[in-house]
Amino acid sequence: MRSRKGVLPIFFRKKSLNQRASTGPKQVPLPHDYKEISTSLKENEAYLRQEFANTTDIVFREFYMGETRCLAVWVDGLINSRVSHDLFRSLMLDVPPEVSRKIPSRDLADYLNRHFLPFYSTIRVEDMVELKRWVLMHKMILLVDGSPVGLVLDAETPPTRGMTEPVLESVVTGPRDSFLEPLRINTALIRSRLGDIRLKSENFIVGRRSNTLVTLMYVEDLANPEIVEEARQRLSRVDIDGLIDSSILKELIQDRRYSLFPLIKVSERPDKVVADLLEGRFAIVVDGSPQVLTAPTLFVEFLQTAEDYYMNPIVVWLVRLFRYLALFVATNLPGLYVAVTTFHQEMLPIPLVFTVAGARETVPFPAFIEALSILITFELLWEAGIRLPRIVGGAVNIVGALILGQAAVQAGLVSQAMVIVIAATAISNFALGSGYELASGIRLVRLINLVAGSVLGLYGIALGFLAFMVHLTALRSFGVPYMAPLAPLRLREMKDVIYRAPWWDMTRRPALIAGEDLTRSKTPPPAPPPERPPSQSRRK
Amino acid sequence: MRKVVVTLLLPLLLVTGGCWDQREINDLAMVVATAADVVHEAGNEQVRLTLQIANPIALVPGQGGGGGGGGPGAPKAFWTVAGTGRTVRAASLSIVERIPKPIFFGQDRLTLVGERAARLGITPLLDRPLRNRETRRSMYLAIARGEAKRVLEVEMPTFRATGLAISNLFDLEGGRQAIMPVDFGEFAYNLSTGTTSPAAPVVEVVPQTSISAEDRKSLGAVPQAIKVSRVAVFSPGGKLVDFFDEKETLGLMWVLNKIKTREIIVPCPVEGPVEPVVMGLVRSKSRIIVHLEKNGLPSFEVKVRTTCDLWEHFGTHPGLLTPQYYESLERRVNTSIEREIMHTVRKAQSLHADVFGFGEEVKRQHYPEWKRMAQDWPEIFPVVKVTVKAETGFRHRGLSVEPVTARKEHR
């Protein structure tokens, strides 16, 4: 239909916060194009049939209620058939014939809406254009002959899969549900955990052609209003034909054109999103995407996992130290190794220097090429491991481990030391916490450090470190400095960076992110009960 | 995007420009020990530098020739090579022509200086290692009895490099008995004071002691070993003056706080046959106190505080370990320490060599007077009065009490 009528009115994506029809629980900003619904069903039907011409998956169901002709239109497969069945049953069988005689036909639709529609949500619409679009947004519409009113009935059952455990952010303790593709399920998962009246949600329709529903959620008094307004602005600036996944939206609304590091967090865990909302962040749920965006984001968050907040804080402190170590190893070790063995041989202790030199004696390549080749092999194995069907995956492992590792070392093409170095790097790469994105981003950092280390030795490594520091600190996520609370240094907010303070001690929200209400917890620290004198009776 | 391209291209540009200081680790001839001799060659004095160079491929198990190094065809783990030249650097350059890889001094652990070179003056030999970026001040310095080259040429059964063996010995056993490790930093410091006589440990080549006279005939060549046990004493100007014997070295080590652990043998204080008792030193700390005498000369009081355990009672009779004898044991240890130190002091005074840093102590404690006597210190040192005061604390006597045969008398 769009091909004939041209694109849908451009203002679909224009933000509009004045809800003209805020009847149902699901508000969608209205399109500004306006065509009144005619009292003649024939006219309406003709319009709709013309608009939906050549679309076989749209169902036009015509039926009579008593003598009154009615029309229901929906997208096949998106409507719960039991609910639609209920509709026809109640209208065709339960409505007494005198109703259509007694009620003037102008008010008939409203009357039906009040008395005979057993749906949990209906919207009354007077605009044909809007009504038409509701069809495309998974709703069922009902038109009654004689009434200039259309009814939008919510009987949506989008095709979905069952609830699964999170794939990327798995935990040992803590909740195990994860987001699914339908937006409504995702918002429900969030709302079910956060029953605060001030948890607000605003709808946007993004995508000129896809008409994707996007919901912005935030807790009104926790989120910084300026940041939320900024998010609204950026969402309404998006002008794209289709929004397939939340990651696309992420690239469209982040603060920088290019950034090696993720500026908006992507999560598949409802508990994480709720925790972020409670810290004053906002969440963006995109229909059709099982990943929810939250922002503003800080760099240190990518080194944290959901489980950090469920485990013993003392253990978490240790685990986090290891993660920072892993970050260092994953970014620097290959570069450092090449720098030390080709520039600063005097820095190795004497047994090590002989081991490394002896192992390298048969290797035909310079250390840099050696490191680069194994590193690339590792990257290829990684990629293959993700893409290959699970059945073939085993074969890749065997080839990778045996042939490339063992055989290359035995043939003297690479040294054992180098294989160990790259293996340590690879392990560290995945021990970073929840940041899969970070893990894939720092691959480039590692390569650049390798080049810098083999060109200028330790000096090169230091230069690389500085360059990335400048890049990182220059980044902002919705205006919040990315490296906070390290830079700018905010000692008060370090409670959740290198270590995690126990929950009774996490009294405040991050001030750079959250709005006015900074008090997180007033729980008194746990203490043993006051000592009571031993009771006399028990002594006996 | 342009920015990204530029950032990526910049290092590549540098790669094509050449990496100036890049050297693959296996392309280096890694020196683990150096020996410097001064020899008379071609009519003038020349420095002969002997380097002990590692061959890493023979040191890594599983690679190359590997393991035992037994077979005649197997590559040797270390290669000792010598070259001569007018200076240290010139000598090492003359070696460059004979080995296939650039020489790398970054892993050098030990510098040996030959006796003749030390007698002629050690200072010129020290300049290159102190100036060179690769060598370190924490490198050990030792004086070889005779030619230093011979020490590095000794083949040892366990350590394949003499140089590494000696530096290992200093690392692990320095401060035991008469092994007194000295690194370049300390030696240079002592030379820089202008009054202190530096001392450095002495390395000797000795025959392996287990060989009897008959073996010696059948073996033909005698297997040799390395011994480190004494110190060589230098003048403040850096010329070798004399060697201390083992006892004098021990006395010196008390004063310089170089002793970590050692045994002190004292006669058993219990009535009866005189039997040796070995006291083990656990820790010791000495201090030099300077007094100014009426005649304007300083006098020195060396105070040593030690803690000892009983290590061995080489005897049969009981009673030693009743508390009444602890004090006499301590007294005997004290006397032994005092005697050792006084022995060394007299020797040092006879050599006019202030090995203890007494002059430095005067400077530290009585600066105005020191300024007066600094010039004449070489004359003052031999005549100053030195007293030693040792104070020993007895700690424990090990896991058993009396010698086996003596136990029944205690029932």
Next chain:
Amino acid sequence: MEPGKISERQLAFLMLTVTISTVIFFMPQIAARAVEQDAWLTSVIATVWGLIVAVVIVALARRFPGQTFIEYLPSILGRPLGKLVGLLYAFWFLSVGAFIIREFGMFLNITIMPQTPVMVFVVTITALAFYAVRSGLETWARVNEILLPLILLGVLMVIFLPFEHMDLRRLLPVGVHPLGTMLVSSFTSASWRGEVLLAGMFIPALVSTCHTSRNLALVVIIIGVILAAVEMAVVAVFGGVDAGQLELPVFSLARMISLARIIDRLEAIIVIMWVLGNFIKVCAFLYCSVVATAQVLGFREFQFLLLPVTVLVIALADNVLEDVAEFTDFLSNVWAGYSLLSFEMIVPLLLYLLVLVRPAEKRGAA
């Protein structure tokens, strides 16, 4: 002029890094050569001069809120003279920046990479500083907040880890050198401390200024303490005489570190500290010379001057002081006169006196 805002802590951190990143490497040798084991005393005396600079610069800034040092020069001295002095200062920032960059390259040359041309170091570090300064004052002030703790950790390691080789008795006797020699040496030491003068360029960018003078005074004192500790460590390890004969005593100090034969040979720390610290230092001087130039010439913006000034600094750095010996000689003999005794302490002090003496004229000029 500066759109970014920094906090007082960031300014203090900045001044700390700027000063400490070079002084601990060169001062021990200069001080030890002059007064042997009393080297650390000169650092203590120098704190006094540093405090004077800090107090004066903040007091001047109080008089002219919202203005950088260069901006209020004409208000004190009158327009022609003020502009002239401003120009001199701009050149001073530029030349000291060039010295630093040159010194940076030469240091790496003697310590770890003897074959690499100095220009490689000069160009890379300046390019990086250019990138940082262009990213804004806020950015590199924040970078510094991450770097300073690392640098301080490195300094602490260098001070304490060579304890095996230390003999604290080598610090005796204390204070036996004539006061005159110590004073002269303290001027050199304070020339680095006087770099808190740069704060005069940053004060207008501060969010608040209530603790600025306290902070800067603290910075000067902390540097005094750290420098004294470094000098004590150097003397305790090498002795007063020998320390004066080492080209880079702190580097040699790091090479002495050996802990249980595992943590060994820690020159790496020194190299990293040197690069990190100098990066910020180059940023600071580059920024100051750009801003000063722009303000003397009366521009409202300074970003467009960044590239030409960067190129100029590189060109200057290629032409100053050819070798390390010359450099050390410059530092011990000329540096005090070129910095502390003119630009850093005497001129600001005179300015402040002028402000005090001629309050009326000042008001008129302003």
